[in-house]
Amino acid sequence: MRIAIIGAGNMCGATALGLFRFRPGLEITVTAKHRETLEKYTAIGLNATCDNVKAASWADVIILGVKP
Numbered sequence: 001m002r003i004a005i006i007g008a009g010n011m012c013g014a015t016a017l018g019l020f021r022f023r024p025g026l027e028i029t030v031t032a033k034h035r036e037t038l039e040k041y042t043a044i045g046l047n048a049t050c051d052n053v054k055a056a057s058w059a060d061v062i063i064l065g066v067k068p
Helices: 008-020 035-043 052-058
Strands: 002-007 027-031 045-050 061-064
Touching: 002 008, 002 052, 008 035, 008 061, 027 052, 035 052
Parallel strands: 002 027, 002 061, 027 045
Antiparallel strands: none
């Protein structure tokens, strides 16, 4: 299963890390605006991009992270 997490800030970032650690068979791509955030996720082995449309079209499941 392929999951795209759009807007991987604090909450969705924690979700991505939890899925990555405890469900190793999942393919996870996260999106973020800032290069530092993208580098943090790629350093641990997640796919990371700033292209929301590309990530969403690739995924079977989309998780949206929005500001409250």
